[in-house]
Amino acid sequence: MANGLTKPVYHFDTLRLRAGYEPNAHQYAVSPPIYQTASFDFRDVEHAKALFSLGEIGNIYTRVGNPTVTALEQRVAALDGASGAIALASGMAAISYTLLNIAEGGGRILASPYLYGGSTDSFKKIYPKFGITIDLARNIENPEKLATEIRPDTKAIFVESISNPNAVLLDLDAIAKVAHEHGIPLVVDNTVATPYLYNPIAHGADVVIYSATKGLSGHGNVIAGLVLESGNFNWQTEKFPQFAEEYYTLRDPEGKKRSFPQVFPEFPFTARIRFNYLNYFGAALSPFNAYLVLLGLETLSERLAKQVQNAQTLAEYLSTHQAVEWVRYPGLQSSPYHALAKRDFPKGAGGILSFGFKGTEAQREAFLNAVQLFHYHVNIGDARSLIVNSPQTTHHELEPDEKKLADLPENLIRISAGLENPNDLIADLEHAFKKAYEID
Numbered sequence: 319m320a321n322g323l324t325k326p327v328y329h330f331d332t333l334r335l336r337a338g339y340e341p342n343a344h345q346y347a348v349s350p351p352i353y354q355t356a357s358f359d360f361r362d363v364e365h366a367k368a369l370f371s372l373g374e375i376g377n378i379y380t381r382v383g384n385p386t387v388t389a390l391e392q393r394v395a396a397l398d399g400a401s402g403a404i405a406l407a408s409g410m411a412a413i414s415y416t417l418l419n420i421a422e423g424g425g426r427i428l429a430s431p432y433l434y435g436g437s438t439d440s441f442k443k444i445y446p447k448f449g450i451t452i453d454l455a456r457n458i459e460n461p462e463k464l465a466t467e468i469r470p471d472t473k474a475i476f477v478e479s480i481s482n483p484n485a486v487l488l489d490l491d492a493i494a495k496v497a498h499e500h501g502i503p504l505v506v507d508n509t510v511a512t513p514y515l516y517n518p519i520a521h522g523a524d525v526v527i528y529s530a531t532k533g534l535s536g537h538g539n540v541i542a543g544l545v546l547e548s549g550n551f552n553w554q555t556e557k558f559p560q561f562a563e564e565y566y567t568l569r570d571p572e573g574k575k576r577s578f579p580q581v582f583p584e585f586p587f588t589a590r591i592r593f594n595y596l597n598y599f600g601a602a603l604s605p606f607n608a609y610l611v612l613l614g615l616e617t618l619s620e621r622l623a624k625q626v627q628n629a630q631t632l633a634e635y636l637s638t639h640q641a642v643e644w645v646r647y648p649g650l651q652s653s654p655y656h657a658l659a660k661r662d663f664p665k666g667a668g669g670i671l672s673f674g675f676k677g678t679e680a681q682r683e684a685f686l687n688a689v690q691l692f693h694y695h696v697n698i699g700d701a702r703s704l705i706v707n708s709p710q711t712t713h714h715e716l717e718p719d720e721k722k723l724a725d726l727p728e729n730l731i732r733i734s735a736g737l738e739n740p741n742d743l744i745a746d747l748e749h750a751f752k753k754a755y756e757i758d
C-alpha cells in the first residue's frame with residue numbers, strides 16, 4: 319500500500335532506481351523480489367485484528383496490496399511528487415476507476431478531444447450507462463473560454479499531457495486554474511510524457527494516470543496502469559458527497575464509522591480506489607507485472623532521452639520528404655506547440671510523432687506493408703520503433719465527426735520512436751516509401 323511514501327529528497331535519476339524499496343526489509347535482495355503469493359499469513363489473531371481495523375498497515379491479500387506492487391506504487395509516487403498511488407492491471411482500469419471514483423452517482427466530465435481512441439470510445443459507450451456524461455471540450459486549447467463549457471454538474475477536466483497520436487500539448491497550468499476556480503480536479507493522463515519528461519502535479523494536476531504499458535515499462539512486455547494523487551485537492555465538498563460517506567469497514571477502535579479523508583487524509587482518492595474499486599471490481603496488477611514495470615523504470619531516463627532524440631531526427635527527416643504532406647511533432651520549429659514544448663518540456667516533448675502520407679490509400683498500405691525494421695502494431699513507448707495507421711487501428715472506433723474534432727485525417731501515420739540507430743530507421747522508411755510509389 320502507498321503509505322509512508324518516500325519523499326523526493328533524491329534527484330529523479332536516483333529515485334527511479336531506489337525509491338519505494340529498501341533491500342534490508344526484503345532479505346537484502348538488490349532487485350525487488352516478486353512476491354508471487356495470493357495471500358499473506360497472519361502472525362496471530364491480534365495481527366489479523368490490527369490489519370483489518372487499519373491499526374497496522376500490512377499485506378492481507380494480493381488483490382488489494384502486495385509488496386512488489388507497493389514498491390512500484392511508491393517509486394512512481396516519488397517520481398511524480400504524489401502523496402499517494404495505486405497500481406492497477408491496465409491503463410484503462412486506471413482511467414475507469416478514476417472517473418468512477420470522481421463521478422459515481424452521476425455527473426459530467428469535461429474531456430479533451432485529443433485522446434487515445436479507447437478513452438474517447440469508452441466515454442461515449444460505457445460511462446453514460448453509469449450516469450456519467452463525458453463532454454468533449456471545444457475550447458481545450460483556449461483555457462480562457464473553457465469555463466463556458468463547465469456545467470454545474472461537471473466534476474473534472476480530463477486531458478492527456480502529450481496526446482496520442484497527434485502530440486498535442488496543452489497549457490495545463492491555465493487549465494488547472496480554470497478547474498480549481500470551479501472546485502473541480504484536473505485529471506492528466508501522462509502516459510506518453512512519463513514523469514521523466516513532464517510532471518503534471520507541478521503544473522496543477524490533482525490526479526495523474528499512467529498506462530504503464532507504454533514508456534514507463536518501456537519494453538512492450540506488460541499491461542499495467544497507475545493512478546496518483548497530488549494530495550492538494552479538497553474532495554470534501556458538496557460536489558463529491560461520496561468522500562463524506564462513512565463506512566463501517568473504516569470504523570475507529572470505538573466502532574464509529576469513518577470516511578476516506580478521515581482515515582487517509584494524505585491520499586483519500588487512491589485509498590478510495592483501493593478499498594472500493596480495486597477491492598470489488600478487482601483489476602489487480604500481478605506482482606510479476608509490477609516487477610517488469612519496476613525493471614523498466616530503472617532505465618526510464620536514458621530510454622526517454624534517446625527516444626526524444628530519435629523522434630526529433632525522424633520528424634526532421636520526414637518534414638523535408640516529398641512523400642509527406644505534414645509532420646506533427648512539437649520539437650519542430652514549425653509546430654504550433656513548439657513554444658509550449660520549450661516552456662514546459664525542457665527535456666523534449668515525447669517519442670511519438672505523426673505524419674500525413676502523400677498518396678493513395680493503396681500506396682499508404684503498401685508503405686506500411688513494406689517497413690521491415692519498424693514494428694507495425696498498436697502499442698507505443700517500446701524500446702523498439704513502432705509504426706501504425708492510427709485512424710484505421712488505435713482510433714478506428716471514432717466516427718467521422720469525432721475524427722474531425724480529434725484532428726485525425728485518414729492519411730495519418732503514427733511513429734513511436736525506439737532506441738535503434740536513427741540511420742537504420744530512416745533507411746527503413748526510405749525503402750518503404752520507394753516500394754509504395756512503385757504502385758500507381
Ligand SMILES: Cc1ncc(COP(=O)(O)O)c(C=O)c1O
Nearest residue numbers: 408409410434482509529531542
Ligand atoms: C494515452 C493512453 N492512455 C491509456 C491507454 C490505455 O492503456 P492500457 O492499454 O494499458 O489499458 C493507452 C493505450 O494505448 C494510451 O495510449
